[in-house]
Amino acid sequence: MPDFTKPDPEIRHPDVFLESPIAILCEDWEEIRAAVLRDCASGEGGLERVLDDDPDYLRKLRHHHRIVDANPAALRLLGVSSIAVLEEKVGVLLPADPNGAVVRAIARGERVCRGERDLVGGDGRRTPILWQTTLPERAEDFGRVYFFAVDISEQKRAQEALDVARAALNHAGRLSLVGELVASMTHEVSQPISSISVFAEAASRWLAQTPPNLEEARTFVGRINTSATHAAQVIRSIRDFSRSSRTQFVEVAPAKLVGEAIALIEHEARGQAIRIDFTMKGLLPQVAADPIQIKQVLVNVAINAFQAMATDGGTNEDRIVSFALEREDRFVVFRIRDTGPGVVDVDRALEPFFTTKPEGLGLGLSICKRIVEDHGGELRIISSGTGTEVVFTLPLAHVQ
CATH class of the missing domain: 3.30.565.10 (Histidine kinase-like ATPase, C-terminal domain)
Incomplete structure (x- = not known):
């Protein structure tokens, strides 16, 4: 078992920080907050304008980001043995959120922020997590922003298994109808096929006239084409219905x-x-x-x-x-x-x-x-x- 470095004793955290089974990161967002509010106030359009002007803006903000502390559960989640290793690899382990959820919350003046993302730990393992933070009310408190993260790997696997089971059940239900569908094909296709026969006879009569009435014949040939297309579509639709296709x-x-x-x-x-x-x-x-x-x-x-x-x-x-x-x-x-x-x-x-x-x-x-x-x-x-x-x-x- 790795010897996880304990949080810095000089930093006073809430009592739950050390013993919590939930991963908790303490991060310094003070400089990021100042930069976001300054940039959004520099012109019209707010954050969206800033992002349009500089698509790399969110990544650049990460240079102002600093990990203050992490509890043992967070170190385990991130697959590192110490805060020193986390600080060394923070750019890889905690890359900028492409959606910029926290940055957007700061720009809008919102306090509660949450989301879902994948982490790639120090051991290379990809872990889906749910995270949440409550942003401080006072500017001076942004030096310690607490992020709570929960590993949802099991829930994801359960959901994927449920989706597979649901798809299999749906497929089984479709297959149970195959007998009905094959039998009903005659019923479904008989109308366009009958129309093809009628239209063909009508076209032949117009062509047999002296002189042939090409305009009327062309009209009925067009109807033959429409009915033939419909018959083919019905057959294709029934075929697809009997498969797993949606x-x-x-x-x-x-x-x-x-x-x-x-x-x-x-x-x-x-x-x-x-x-x-x-x-x-x-x-x-x-x-x-x-x-x-x-x-x-x-x-x-x-x-x-x-x-x-x-x-x-x-x-x-x-x-x-x-x-x-x-x-x-x-x-x-x-x-x-x-x-x-x-x-x-x-x-x-x-x-x-x-x-x-x-x-x-x-x-x-x-x-x-x-x-x-x-x-x-x-x-x-x-x-x-x-x-x-x-x-x-x-x-x-x-x-x-």
Whole structure:
């Protein structure tokens, strides 16, 4: 065991200093305080101006820094055997804080200052610590500023282990859905593939005319490209979802998500004589979302509505799917309402493998619910004899 040098008996510290299991450093910040207050008062802009003018300012201030004393716990934390060794290696062991937390506190006139940083001890060991100090009220007392430091290595390791376990659990949860995802791929991709077939036939008819109508044919070829891109994105999104990769969140306008989803389903809506409405209450802020996944949700819900209205026996004039957007606190609310017969069992409609369709897998809405929840939102169903409304929320990208 190293023979740690005891604190200088001529220096009177609080009683807790010597015996404390917490590392305590006593430092002289008197000259640093004077320099900071002088430099900040020399012009407009305060400390930020000083830092802009001289990016090396914080490091230069360390030349005015002096270690007064250190208790045995601090010497152990820093991996040195004596205060003499600490003073010799102070520039390496206690380099200038790149954030300048204490300097900023002095400039702002604050007293309590704390932070987190890594120390590289005399033995080369890197140690994460939490530190705190209370700056003196009087200028003359800055000759002794006490810093308290706690080794948080174990907490860091525990947090890292927890993060690994959480990631593994999340991955396991994703893998449990792989069967559902593979089965639902047919459901998700069938719409763009069907659209490709319809658009290709339309393009062929326009080209077969005499003379060929190239403008109309070009329009439908463009729609083929859009549908093919969407199908590829759906497959890629399902593949990524089954892996450990994270959802790719970006900031996106809610109206853009709805508009692009409508573009993917409008042809099928026209084919079934279904009218699509879209309303939005005011100018809405952006949401944090994976655009492909949220468009999957919107398209899936709309196709479900189309299928429901196809079996209700109603007239063409009755068939409407309406999209609506509004803000509610820290969220944007998406509403998709149809005029179909409604859902008989709302409570079970979001359960995996529950379906009222003979050919259905009962996976679409359950996966939609999972996607929305992964985004930090909620999805629910409101149903009556005059139609069904699917409502889900997405958090704002920035709280405003």
